[in-house]
Amino acid sequence: MEGRLTFLGTGTSMGVPTLGCDCAVCTSADPHDRRLRPSALLRWNEENSNGGRERAVVIDTGPDFREQALRAGLRRVDAVFYTHAHADHILGMDDLRPLSFVAFREGGPIPLYATAETAEVLERIYDYTFSPQATYPNRARVQLEPLAERNRIHGVEFLRVPVLHGGMKIAGFRFGNAAYLTDVSGIPEESFELLEGLEHLVLSALRHKPHPSHATVEQALGWSRRIGARHTWLTHIAHELGHEETNRALPDSVRLAYDGLTIPVSVSL
Ligand SMILES: [Zn+2]
Ligand SMILES: [Zn+2]
Numbered sequence: 001m002e003g004r005l006t007f008l009g010t011g012t013s014m015g016v017p018t019l020g021c022d023c024a025v026c027t028s029a030d031p032h033d034r035r036l037r038p039s040a041l042l043r044w045n046e047e048n049s050n051g052g053r054e055r056a057v058v059i060d061t062g063p064d065f066r067e068q069a070l071r072a073g074l075r076r077v078d079a080v081f082y083t084h085a086h087a088d089h090i091l092g093m094d095d096l097r098p099l100s101f102v103a104f105r106e107g108g109p110i111p112l113y114a115t116a117e118t119a120e121v122l123e124r125i126y127d128y129t130f131s132p133q134a135t136y137p138n139r140a141r142v143q144l145e146p147l148a149e150r151n152r153i154h155g156v157e158f159l160r161v162p163v164l165h166g167g168m169k170i171a172g173f174r175f176g177n178a179a180y181l182t183d184v185s186g187i188p189e190e191s192f193e194l195l196e197g198l199e200h201l202v203l204s205a206l207r208h209k210p211h212p213s214h215a216t217v218e219q220a221l222g223w224s225r226r227i228g229a230r231h232t233w234l235t236h237i238a239h240e241l242g243h244e245e246t247n248r249a250l251p252d253s254v255r256l257a258y259d260g261l262t263i264p265v266s267v268s269l
Contacts, residue, residue: 001155003044003267005178005200007257008058008068011035012206012214012238013088015064025239032243032258037062037088038182038236040202041072042175044267046154055154057081059173059180065092069099071260076102079153080142082114083182084170085121093126097140104141111145113158115171119144147171156267161194163187166213176267178202179229182236185213187223200265201229202257204236217241217250224254233257 009015016035017026025033040059045052058065058080068074077099083089096110103110114122122144123130129139145151151158161172161179164186172181172191177199181187184204195201205220214236215223224232232254246256 001044001047001176001266001268003042003156003176003265004262005180005202005265006041006043006072006262007202007233007235007259008039008041008072009036009062009064010235010237010257010259010261011037012236013037013086014238016237016239018239021239023239025242028242030243032256034259035237036064036068036259038204039065039068039089039092040180040235041068041074042156042265042267044156048155055156057153057156057158059083060089060182061092061096062088063091066095068259069095074099077110078103080110080112081147081151081158081171081173082112082118082122083172084165084168085114085118086183089183090118090122090125093122093142094129094140096142097138100141109141109143112142113145113147113151115147117168118171119146159194161191163191168213174198176265178263178265178267183213184215184220184223185211192227195227195229198227198229199231200263201227201232202235203232205234205241206236207238207240209240217246221251221254229253231255231263233261233263 042057128136159174163172163184165183180202182204205217206214235257
């Protein structure tokens with residue numbers, strides 16, 4: 001089954017341009033150097049006896065989610081997967097509201113797949129949505145669901161791939177021949193087995209200078225070689241990395257992703 005993976009945002013937590021910064025990348029005229037907060041959208045046509053329908057899963061709803069959904073023409077969401085509960089990955093959850101009303105009329109709330117740790121933060125921040133006492137009538141019709149090792153959404157299996165983000169163990173995801181790993185500072189040995197035979201690997205790479213909770217380009221290149229995917233796409237990029245200049249120095253199989261980039265993926269197992 002064919003799917004399409006769209007990079008809704010490829011920037012680091014502060015976005016690029018970064019507020020108040022006049023550096024070459026933040027003032028660049030190249031649209032590839034404008035990066036919203038990190039998020040991805042997977043779409044596929046579900047094949048069933050009714051002739052099929054387009055399905056859409058979002059990974060992380062950061063503070064730019066509304067703008068990203070508008071750009072991508074997103075009209076329905078079947079599920080959201082969360083990698084972890086840092087602000088740049090969750091603060092757009094409330095913008096699911098109008099789409100959740102559509103989903104609710106069609107059958108039920110939008111499932112949000114999250115680890116217990118992530119769910120706890122979401123419940124605290126969005127108390128008016130999740131609390132059993134919530135009375136706000138226009139709250140998002142969403143429902144937290146535990147993130148299992150494998151979660152099946154309308155014929156596509158999302159495999160959880162644990163990665164390290166500083167001292168936290170967070171979630172990456174594999175679907176068919178592609179994987180999305182963001183905010184990575186380390187990959188546990190067991191996770192490499194889940195990443196065999198990939199066509200497309202999405203991996204975060206912040207900049208060249210080391211950071212305690214994010215990989216450098218150099219580290220990402222090392223994992224990319226070991227995993228051996230045909231294509232590696234770097235995301236969660238800070239303003240230290242200019243699109244053109246950085247791409248020129250990368251091996252052919254590795255490229256910086258950019259906002260709006262869509263790649264074809266096979267979502268069947
Ligand atoms: Zn992040
Ligand atoms: Zn800058």
